[in-house]
Amino acid sequence: MSSYKHSVTLDVSKCKGCTNCIKRCPTEAIRVRDGHAIIKEDKCIDCGECIRVCPYQAKKAIFDKFEDFADYKYKIALPAPALYGQFEELDDVDYILTALLECGFDAVFEVSRAAELVTEYTRRYMKREGIEKPVISSACPAIVRLIALRFPYLADNLLPLVPPIEYAAMLARKEALEAHPELNDDDICVMFLSPCPAKISYVKNPLGVKKSAVTGSLAINDFYFKIRAKRKEIKTPLQLSKTGIIGLNWAGTGGEATSLFSDRYLAADGIENCIHVLDEIENGTIHNLEFVELNACNGGCVGGTLNVENPYIAKARLRSLRKYLPISRNHPQSEAPLPEDIFLDDFDKILSGVGKSALSEDRMMAIAKMSEVESIYKALPHLDCGSCGAPNCHALAEDIIKGEADEGDCLIKLRENYGKRD
Amino acid sequence: MSERVNFHFEIDGENFTSAGEASVRIKKHLRDMGFSPDTIRRVSVAMYEGEINMVIHANGGSADVDVYVDRIEITLADKGPGISNIELAMQEGYSTAPDNIRSLGFGAGMGLPNMKRYTDNMKIESEVGKGTTIYMTVNV
Structure with missing residues (x-):
């Protein structure tokens, strides 16, 4: 790791x-x-x-800057659907997509298009026999990493399909190579416009694909003003958007889950809520669930820290944007119910960190150390005040055993001892 | 080979909404000691069911988890009403939980059977009017 x-x-x-x-x-x-x-x-x-x-x-x-990729012959923008919610009085996604071309991109490929395909493939995957239920969405990279680190037992429940960001990049490259046969794959740069740091990390550390088809990530809040300025100059936008309601809905919590047309789903957001839900799933206390969508940010991707707008305002705007759109505008072309390239491979890698103890590789040592942690913890004030620099008293006890802190870091204890000396 | 660590929890019978917290905490500790996900799951489910039982039936109690290299021992002790017919209580679907608890989805009569299913050894000592102590072992 x-x-x-x-x-x-x-x-x-x-x-x-x-x-x-x-x-x-x-x-x-x-x-x-x-x-x-x-x-x-x-x-x-x-x-x-x-x-x-x-x-x-x-x-x-x-995050990356647009200028970092000046050397590439062909630049493709990959806007997350959350981007559209950032602009006031927008009645057509095409204004934003056209503005992206004006900003210097050669092409745009909406992540929401790939999301509609992933949705269709997920529906098909859910019908398979013998899969672990509930299936947990693997679209939020913070959640996937959380599961790997804290809920490894649930790794088998993760949806083993390529997330929309990756699938969008794969399709965008394919489309570009078909339209411009003179290009090589190396000439193409795919830039994701990210609403959050977790997706930027995903691009650098993809899971289940050897190398991400995404070249780099721009932060929405960094690139926003450029798009905004260009948008104002546009009189008639080009017809570029190929997204329906389902694709746009992915920007908010419930978008992915509701599009599976089953009411046996759970959609949660906010990292603490997600942890709670995962604990309950691990304990087997939630029954009859088919699908679980978890988003680390409040409101879903519109709540990512790299957005400009409040998530609920962004959501309201997306609601009016999707009005009069077809349900879905992207449908799988392939003959096979689930093409090979939609599956993540070596997904087992997610479990690679499991079984390695935080305290010691050796079980006996780990128990001995944990025993020491507990005796140190018992002597701490249990205020969880954080003034020692650790988030709570138990974490401080663990740090002391790891040799990263000592009891003198606890200000409460220090004060007690100081009093005694007087 | 006698390395051991004890975790002690007081299960608050007054606070139904916090039932299950000890199970979450023990899960974290076991993870920090490098136990396998399967072992962690078995211990946490058994703990969870026991916690809920103590809160529903016995107004709380205490839980002790002793972790050894080769096994994890869970002891749940309460001063509740006791179980008059243990054989009956162990039957799947048999429950004496009140209606208000059932409306939350508990009281399906699976608590004790699940504790038995997820552990390698389970022993119940109970005296009507005095309380119940349950010993469970999960072998690693």
Whole structure:
């Protein structure tokens, strides 16, 4: 996992060492040491909660710039459907797609088009015999990584199909090569317009495909103003959009699940809610579910930290945008019910980190260490105040055993001991 | 070979909405010690069912989880009404849960049978009017 390339990072010069992010991180991946935060890379799922909560904008996402790809002959924009919700008084997606061409892209391929195909393939996959139910969506990369790290038992329930972002890039390349036979695959650059850091991380660390067909990721909030300026100049947009209601609905929670036409689904958003749902599924306490859609961000992808607009406003705009659109405008062409290229391979890799203990590789050592953790924990004040730099007292006890902290880091204990000396 | 770590939980009988918390916490600890997902699942399901039972029937109690290299022992003890007919209680579908609990989806009569199914060994000691203690072992 050490080779994992994260997109959530810290600007040390801006970090004041407050405890907002450590308390909010769903995987306890952040500590404050020497006056500033550090992110434990092996635990971070790039969900972006710390970016949301940091009062000093010290947490940020690493993303690419359009100019970084100047050398490519042919540039394709891959807009996430959440992008369309960012613009006021928009009555046609084509304005945004045309504006993207004006920004310098040679072509656009809507991720929502691929989403409609993935939806159809998911319906077919759900009919297969012998698959683990409920099937859990693999579209949110923060959730996939969360499952790998914290709910490995549920890895078999993950939908083993290529997520829309990847499928869109594959189809976009194919379309470009067909339209321009003079191009080589290496001449093409596919840029995803991302609503969140998790999807940027996905592009750098794809799961189930050897190398992502996406070349790089732009942040919606970084590229937004360029699109906005170009949009204003457009009188008559080109007819570019090939998305229906289903494709646009993927931008918000429930979009993916409801399009499967089964009422035995669960759709949750917000990372804490998702963790709770996964706990319940793992315990086997939710029955008769066919499909589970989980989105790390509130509201779904429109709630990603790299958006400009409030997720609920964006959702309302998408609702009016999809009015009078066909249900779906993308239908599988292939003869086979499920073509080979829609499946993720070596998906088992997701389980590669399992069984490796956080405390020790050796079970006996791990138990001995855990025993020490518990005795240290018992002596701590159980206030979970975070002033030691760990998110709670148990995490501090674990850090002490790992040699990353000591009991003196606990300010409450320090004060107690100070009193005794007097 | 006697390495052992104990986790002790007080199960609050007054707070039905927090039932199941100990199961979630033990899951995290077992993961940190590198147990297999299957073992973790068996322990957490058995714990979960036991917790719910203690809250529904016995106004809470205590749970002790002792982790050894080769096995995990769970002891659930309460001072509830006791089980008058253990054989009957062990039957799938037999339940004495009140209606308000059933409306939440509990009380299907699968608690004790599930605890037996997910563990390698289960022993119930119960005295009417005094309370119940359940010992379970999950072999690794």
